[in-house]
Amino acid sequence: PFPWYKKMREESPLLYNEELDCWSVFSYEMVKRVVENKDYFSSATGVKKEQSLSRSMITMDPPLHTKIRSIVNRAFTPRVMKAWEPRIHEITNELIAKMEGKREIDFIEEFAGPLPVIVIAEMLGIQSTNMKKFKEWSHIIFSTPVDNSDEEVRIWKEAKLKAEAELEEFFNEIIADKRKNPGDNDIISILVKANEVGEKLSGEYIVPFCNLLLAAGNETTTSLIGNSIYTFAEQPEIYRSLQSNPLLVSHAVEESLRFRSPVQVMRRIVKKDLEFYGQQLKEGQLVFFFLGAANRDERVFENPEIFDLNRSNKRDHMAFGGGIHFCLGAPLARLEANIAISSLLKKYSAYEFPLTFELDPIPNSGVGYGLNSLNLLLKHR
Numbered sequence: 001p002f003p004w005y006k007k008m009r010e011e012s013p014l015l016y017n018e019e020l021d022c023w024s025v026f027s028y029e030m031v032k033r034v035v036e037n038k039d040y041f042s043s044a045t046g047v048k049k050e051q052s053l054s055r056s057m058i059t060m061d062p063p064l065h066t067k068i069r070s071i072v073n074r075a076f077t078p079r080v081m082k083a084w085e086p087r088i089h090e091i092t093n094e095l096i097a098k099m100e101g102k103r104e105i106d107f108i109e110e111f112a113g114p115l116p117v118i119v120i121a122e123m124l125g126i127q128s129t130n131m132k133k134f135k136e137w138s139h140i141i142f143s144t145p146v147d148n149s150d151e152e153v154r155i156w157k158e159a160k161l162k163a164e165a166e167l168e169e170f171f172n173e174i175i176a177d178k179r180k181n182p183g184d185n186d187i188i189s190i191l192v193k194a195n196e197v198g199e200k201l202s203g204e205y206i207v208p209f210c211n212l213l214l215a216a217g218n219e220t221t222t223s224l225i226g227n228s229i230y231t232f233a234e235q236p237e238i239y240r241s242l243q244s245n246p247l248l249v250s251h252a253v254e255e256s257l258r259f260r261s262p263v264q265v266m267r268r269i270v271k272k273d274l275e276f277y278g279q280q281l282k283e284g285q286l287v288f289f290f291l292g293a294a295n296r297d298e299r300v301f302e303n304p305e306i307f308d309l310n311r312s313n314k315r316d317h318m319a320f321g322g323g324i325h326f327c328l329g330a331p332l333a334r335l336e337a338n339i340a341i342s343s344l345l346k347k348y349s350a351y352e353f354p355l356t357f358e359l360d361p362i363p364n365s366g367v368g369y370g371l372n373s374l375n376l377l378l379k380h381r
């Protein structure tokens with residue numbers, strides 16, 4: 001999409017689509033204005049009512065959003081993140097141990113896929129005995145139909161509804177259990193304890209919140225780690241720089257977020273008429289804003305098409321959005337990616353594409369930017 005973004009930034013950074021009666025926004029400055037202006041750009045963009053996400057905070061505006069966010073923030077504080085760090089190291093090393101001796105792997109299947117799923121499951125307090133079921137449910141819920149025939153879509157919908165109902169029941173059991181025996185750092189205990197302090201966050205909001213964590217956190221983090229390693233295979237000199245100076249790993253994570261942003265586009269709905277960069281935006285119109293285009297805006301990032309470990313403004317990217325909906329899981333995603341890359345760095349000297357390599361991007365969305373599979377040859381140290 002990047003050459004197209006460049007053209008749009010230059011020719012029509014704020015583009016109206018007559019047929020669909022919606023706007024698209026491509027420049028860094030404009031995208032920032034949209035995400036930071038919650039009074040005119042609403043997040044209640046009409047996700048279908050029956051979907052659990054419609055009851056989660058990503059599709060809410062203040063004051064309800066403010067209230068829920070102030071409670072769930074407690075599950076992602078620096079203290080909580082610190083407490084999970086050793087366990088994330090262990091999970092990472094277990095996954096690396098499983099790859100031992102293999103020369104060619106699908107990096108997404110063996111590593112970048114499972115890591116965030118296992119981490120979030122443990123953070124939600126899911127016992128390892130239930131992990132298999134949990135993985136199956138998440139897999140079904142976030143799958144897409146094999147093809148678009150009516151029959152396939154019907155079967156897929158049925159399986160998805162069933163998995164959603166089972167997962168909901170499962171979460172309800174965990175919530176009931178944690179109310180009786182709360183733990184220290186697992187997310188559900190933290191939310192349940194917040195209830196006791198008198199701030200209401202009833203089960204009605206906890207289940208959609210858990211679903212939101214899976215929806216917003218898993219594929220995105222998989223893409224961040226997968227896109228990073230893909231970039232190292234494509235540009236081995238970057239990986240060599242990390243080997244000579246592992247302190248640069250956090251720079252690589254930020255640059256990867258900017259360069260190949262896992263979420264390329266988000267949307268809002270115009271809440272009331274406004275003039276925006278000389279155009280009249282009307283209440284009810286959808287506004288798509290391209291984080292991926294903002295992150296390559298040459299007015300903000302010098303030589304944006306280059307992956308630069310030493311970029312001075314490397315944290316100015318908008319891969320995690322901005323404003324009141326700024327990604328809640330950003331500290332977790334950053335932590336996982338840093339641990340993953342640092343640990344892989346100790347084990348492998350390089351990644352190479354096999355002779356028959358074919359790029360396999362995640363399908364059909366245009367929203368997510370990442371790989372469905374990534375076959376690599378591993379060079380051991």
Ligand code: HEM
Pocket residue numbers: 035043057058059069120212213214216217218220221224261262263266267319320321322324325326327328329330332333
């Ligand atoms: C929100 C990106 C990982 C949980 C967002 C938003 C973006 C984003 C762009 C803003 C949405 C909007 O403004 O409408 C990413 C990326 C990730 C990542 C690129 C990985 C590299 C995670 C993880 C979690 C998470 C690991 C949790 C486990 C959330 C939640 C929200 C959110 C709960 C909604 C916040 C709110 O509405 O206040 N994320 N995310 N994300 N993300 Fe992430």
